[in-house]
Amino acid sequence: MRHLLVVAHGSRRxxxxxxVRQLAADLIPRAAGRFDGVxxxxxxxxxxxxxxGIEAAVQAGAREVVVMPYFLSAGRHVAxxxxxxxxxxxxxxxxxxxxxxxxxxxAPGVPDILLELAGG
Amino acid sequence: MRHLLVVAHGSRRxxxxxxVRQLAADLIPRAAGRFDGVxxxxxxxxxxxxxxGIEAAVQAGAREVVVMPYFLSAGRHVAxxxxxxxxxxxxxxxxxxxxxxxxxxxAPGVPDILLELAGG
Numbered sequence: 001m002r003h004l005l006v007v008a009h010g011s012r013r014x015x016x017x018x019x020v021r022q023l024a025a026d027l028i029p030r031a032a033g034r035f036d037g038v039x040x041x042x043x044x045x046x047x048x049x050x051x052x053g054i055e056a057a058v059q060a061g062a063r064e065v066v067v068m069p070y071f072l073s074a075g076r077h078v079a080x081x082x083x084x085x086x087x088x089x090x091x092x093x094x095x096x097x098x099x100x101x102x103x104x105x106x107a108p109g110v111p112d113i114l115l116e117l118a119g120g
Numbered sequence: 121m122r123h124l125l126v127v128a129h130g131s132r133r134x135x136x137x138x139x140v141r142q143l144a145a146d147l148i149p150r151a152a153g154r155f156d157g158v159x160x161x162x163x164x165x166x167x168x169x170x171x172x173g174i175e176a177a178v179q180a181g182a183r184e185v186v187v188m189p190y191f192l193s194a195g196r197h198v199a200x201x202x203x204x205x206x207x208x209x210x211x212x213x214x215x216x217x218x219x220x221x222x223x224x225x226x227a228p229g230v231p232d233i234l235l236e237l238a239g240g
Contacts (some may be wrong), residue, residue, distance in 0.1 A: 004238050008192070016193035019225065027231050034235065056140065066238050072128070072192060072224075073136035095225050103236050104192075109233040110224075111147050115154065117227045118186050 003062035004035040005053050007082055008070040011033050016047040020070065035063065040049030040070075043077055043085070050085035058093055065096060069103035123182035124155040125173050125204055128190040130162030135167040140190065157182065160190075163197055163205070170205035178213055185216060189223035198223050 006028065009022040017031065024040040031038050037060060041053025050067075057065050069078045069087055083100060090098045104110070124147065128140040153157050155189045157180060157205040161173025168176065169185075177185050183192050187206055203220060224230070 004235075005210060006234065011193060011195065013193075013195050016195055020195055023231065023234075027234065030231055031235055031238075035238070041213055068234060068238050070234075072134075072190065073131060073139055075131065075133050075136055098235040101239065104230075104234065104237065107233045107237045109229060111143065111150055112202065113227045113233060114143075114147065114188060114190075114224065115124075116127065116229060117221050117224065118151075118155070118188050119221065 001036045001061040002034075002064045002066065003037045003039070003057040003060070004031060005050075005057060005065055005067050006038070006040045006070050007050055007053070007067055008040060008046075009077060010045035011043060014046075017042065019108055023070075035066070043081055050082065051089050054086070054089040054093075054098070058089075058096055065098045067098065067100045069100065070102040072105040074103060074105070088096055121156045121181040122154075122184045123157040123159070123177040123180070123186065124151060125170075125177060125187045126158070126160045126190050127170055127173070127184055127187055128160060128162055128166075129197060130165035132165060134166075137162065139152075155186070163201055167176065169203065171209050174206070174209040174213075174218070178209075178216055183216055185218045187218065187220045191223040192225040194223060194225070 020040050027038040041048050041050045140160045147158040161170045
């Protein structure tokens with residue numbers, strides 16, 4: 001069982017958190033055959049937290065959790081805070097493989113998406 | 121002359137601002153034939169500001185400026201702050217066509233990029 005956890009910052013504006021939840025839901029059918037589950041978690045403010053998101057995935061049977069930072073730049077959150085949260089759960093569940101991907105801003109497809117969005 | 125202005129929030133971490141500048145530079149060859157110029161601007165903290173970014177494009181001969189919010193969610197910055205800054209320059213240059221695209225988080229290609237990044 002392989003699980004994808006999309007991690008966003010979390011906002012005081014609930015509509016922004018809801019957008020992230022919707023994104024995770026949209027990914028479920030697209031991820032079929034590659035991930036058995038997709039969910040989201042938030043570093044701050046919104047729920048679930050990263051530990052709670054990982055916990056739910058493990059309880060659902062995940063043996064691999066791929067954590068993806070839904071961030072555009074590599075600030076402290078990406079470089080330190082997310083790895084620390086994941087490491088805490090990794091220590092708790094050493095038998096589950098956990099790893100963190102590049103953050104969204106580094107995805108090679110971003111420039112093409114921007115040009116498409118620009119109607120260029 | 122058609123110009124694409126990628127607008128990011130701006131960070132106290134200069135490496136994050138530099139990433140955005142690099143992204144704009146990377147877009148220049150890809151945008152050939154669609155945009156005559158690509159540059160970036162920042163809502164806060166970093167330079168150039170949005171008005172300065174638009175000003176430079178107009179001075180370089182742009183008759184259309186497409187402003188793209190490099191943001192993942194539609195908070196106040198996207199909904200109010202960027203439009204206000206653009207409207208100020210639009211009033212100053214009524215002969216230049218200025219418009220704002222959807223923000224990156226709404227781009228239809230985002231889910232596919234995320235799955236690719238996840239190695240799924």
